[in-house]
Amino acid sequence: MLNRIARGVIFLVAASLNFSSFVAHGAGYEPPTPSPVATTAAPSPSTSSTPVVKPSRSVVTELIRVNAILANKDYKSARAELLLLDKEFANNADINNLLGFSSRKLKDYKASATYYTKALRINPSHLGALEYQGELFITTKKIADAKKNLQTLKSLCGVNCEEYKDLKKAIGNL
Numbered sequence: 001m002l003n004r005i006a007r008g009v010i011f012l013v014a015a016s017l018n019f020s021s022f023v024a025h026g027a028g029y030e031p032p033t034p035s036p037v038a039t040t041a042a043p044s045p046s047t048s049s050t051p052v053v054k055p056s057r058s059v060v061t062e063l064i065r066v067n068a069i070l071a072n073k074d075y076k077s078a079r080a081e082l083l084l085l086d087k088e089f090a091n092n093a094d095i096n097n098l099l100g101f102s103s104r105k106l107k108d109y110k111a112s113a114t115y116y117t118k119a120l121r122i123n124p125s126h127l128g129a130l131e132y133q134g135e136l137f138i139t140t141k142k143i144a145d146a147k148k149n150l151q152t153l154k155s156l157c158g159v160n161c162e163e164y165k166d167l168k169k170a171i172g173n174l
Helices: 002-017 020-025 061-071 073-086 091-104 109-122 127-139 144-155 162-171
Strands: none
Touching: 061 073, 061 091, 073 091, 091 109, 091 127, 109 127, 127 144, 127 162, 144 162
16 A cells, blocks of 8 residues: 555656656666766855755655655654645645545544545545545445445546555455
């Protein structure tokens, strides 16, 4: 399940950076090797030098960072980080889906339901949110709702997508 989150985040990174060969070959991205350090002394900074600009944060890079926290099953820290990201990158379905996931793992089912609902309001076709909300429905004994999510997944991605398979397996013979 968490690996699918990682694949989704990696796909977002690859798509946003246009690394088609990275996605196609499934290989890990390695940043380019830095240029060798020059052997001559660098010029001294002057008062008119260009100010140093901090690299900007992006949703994709931040989700990769949080994904590592989730991989270590540190759901409390992940949720704290995601709450900060939700303020910085408001109305992001992926952030709300992971807030729902981490809240569910912490057994905060009310908050989890709220985050999944928000993720699906932002993106009604969010496969991960549909699957995870379905798993929450199973946990909270709302089997009919879980089966509705399963049907929605089937119509969106068919019976061979991971989200459909995982939710179908979770529902089992209920």
